[in-house]
Amino acid sequence: MTTQTADHTHIRATNLAAVLGYLRREAPCSRAAIATGTGLNKATVTSIVGDLLDRRLVRETQQTQNHVGRPATLLVLDGSAYATIGLEVSARGLIALSCDTAGGQVLRWHRAGPGVDAGPAKTIAALAALARRAVTAVQSSGRQVLGITVGVPGLVNRDGAVVLAAGLGWRDVPMRAELAAAIGRPDIPVTVDNDASLGVLAEHLYGPQAGTANLIRLTGDTGVGAGIIADGKPLEGHLGYVGEIGHLRLVPDGPRCGCGRRGCLEALASLPSILARTDGRTDSDPQLQLEDLIRRADAQEIAVTQVLAEAGTYLGQGIAALVNVLNPEVVLLGGAYALLADHLTPAIDKALREATIAPDAGGCTVLASTLPDTATPLGATAQALTPLTRGHLPTR
Numbered sequence: 346m347t348t349q350t351a352d353h354t355h356i357r358a359t360n361l362a363a364v365l366g367y368l369r370r371e372a373p374c375s376r377a378a379i380a381t382g383t384g385l386n387k388a389t390v391t392s393i394v395g396d397l398l399d400r401r402l403v404r405e406t407q408q409t410q411n412h413v414g415r416p417a418t419l420l421v422l423d424g425s426a427y428a429t430i431g432l433e434v435s436a437r438g439l440i441a442l443s444c445d446t447a448g449g450q451v452l453r454w455h456r457a458g459p460g461v462d463a464g465p466a467k468t469i470a471a472l473a474a475l476a477r478r479a480v481t482a483v484q485s486s487g488r489q490v491l492g493i494t495v496g497v498p499g500l501v502n503r504d505g506a507v508v509l510a511a512g513l514g515w516r517d518v519p520m521r522a523e524l525a526a527a528i529g530r531p532d533i534p535v536t537v538d539n540d541a542s543l544g545v546l547a548e549h550l551y552g553p554q555a556g557t558a559n560l561i562r563l564t565g566d567t568g569v570g571a572g573i574i575a576d577g578k579p580l581e582g583h584l585g586y587v588g589e590i591g592h593l594r595l596v597p598d599g600p601r602c603g604c605g606r607r608g609c610l611e612a613l614a615s616l617p618s619i620l621a622r623t624d625g626r627t628d629s630d631p632q633l634q635l636e637d638l639i640r641r642a643d644a645q646e647i648a649v650t651q652v653l654a655e656a657g658t659y660l661g662q663g664i665a666a667l668v669n670v671l672n673p674e675v676v677l678l679g680g681a682y683a684l685l686a687d688h689l690t691p692a693i694d695k696a697l698r699e700a701t702i703a704p705d706a707g708g709c710t711v712l713a714s715t716l717p718d719t720a721t722p723l724g725a726t727a728q729a730l731t732p733l734t735r736g737h738l739p740t741r
């Protein structure tokens with residue numbers, strides 16, 4: 346490709362992403378409104394919309410724009426031709442979610458999974474089986490699968506390898522390569538990302554705090570991790586290893602952490618560590634254990650509320666470290682933390698205010714997520730759209 350055609354392709358991709366982004370926010374809208382809204386000239390918009398219509402990513406609809414005047418031809422996103430699949434691995438099981446390109450949910454499945462101690466090979470095999478069934482279901486709905494993205498609670502490098510997932514006991518697992526091979530569909534791109542980063546992406550795009558420029562989402566279902574939006578953009582860092590607040594050491598001679606050190610926030614306040622201190626039945630289904638924990642907390646069982654208050658204090662100290670460095674407007678409690686928020690937030694707020702240097706915790710509010718269990722797979726469906734939003738259209 347010559348430099349000139351490369352430039353042209355890049356400009357076309359950027360313009361296409363702008364048109365799709367405008368449609369996602371404003372549809373139904375006219376070609377003229379897209380031109381005004383994106384700053385592109387009308388001929389460019391007409392040409393791009395032609396491509397999108399050809400590939401069934403948008404469709405035309407006759408509507409009256411105002412109450413007066415003749416009906417205009419407006420454009421809406423079309424979800425009938427393409428979808429993406431988002432997967433999540435956690436101590437609570439496996440989740441598959443598929444959304445079409447207009448944002449409609451195609452399927453949502455939860456599976457118990459082979460268990461935290463099963464090791465990567467069995468988990469990847471179970472995940473691949475779930476992904477293959479999801480691909481079949483999406484295809485039988487008449488849609489083409491554009492991509493599959495998996496959220497994993499751990500450090501994920503640029504090649505999609507899991508360098509360390511302390512809560513799962515995984516080290517150096519070439520997850521993307523092994524999962525792609527097990528799914529056996531070389532035509533469908535597979536990517537792997539950190540679960541917390543995908544979770545905050547979903548909140549930033551679709552949640553009640555959508556568009557909040559400085560937003561953090563904390564989860565602790567397996568390990569403890571934070572997804573971070575800073576100044577309007579996902580914080581990625583040098584190699585992608587951001588948000589590992591779970592390994593902030595709060596108690597030097599505290600309980601052993603999955604990372605090999607002692608007294609990390611994760612060893613003190615993750616859901617598995619909370620369950621270990623409130624429930625002896627560590628071999629039963631984690632989902633049932635959580636439901637039991639919530640029921641006992643709601644009944645004000647003292648042994649449970651004390652453990653939650655203590656976990657809340659440690660979480661508040663961990664959040665304070667994030668607040669001192671990043672000054673977020675909102676910190677969302679995701680996953681099990683959202684379901685336990687009533688019992689955790691008084692202690693979190695108190696510890697946060699004590700440990701932040703800025704007055705009033707720098708204006709930060711801690712809230713329960715309204716997407717407690719779906720944010721990571723939802724963020725994964727959005728991430729799997731990346732090539733499209735960058736303007737790379739699927740081949741016909």
Ligand SMILES: [Zn+2]
Pocket residue numbers: 511591592602603604605606609611612
């Ligand atoms: Zn640790």
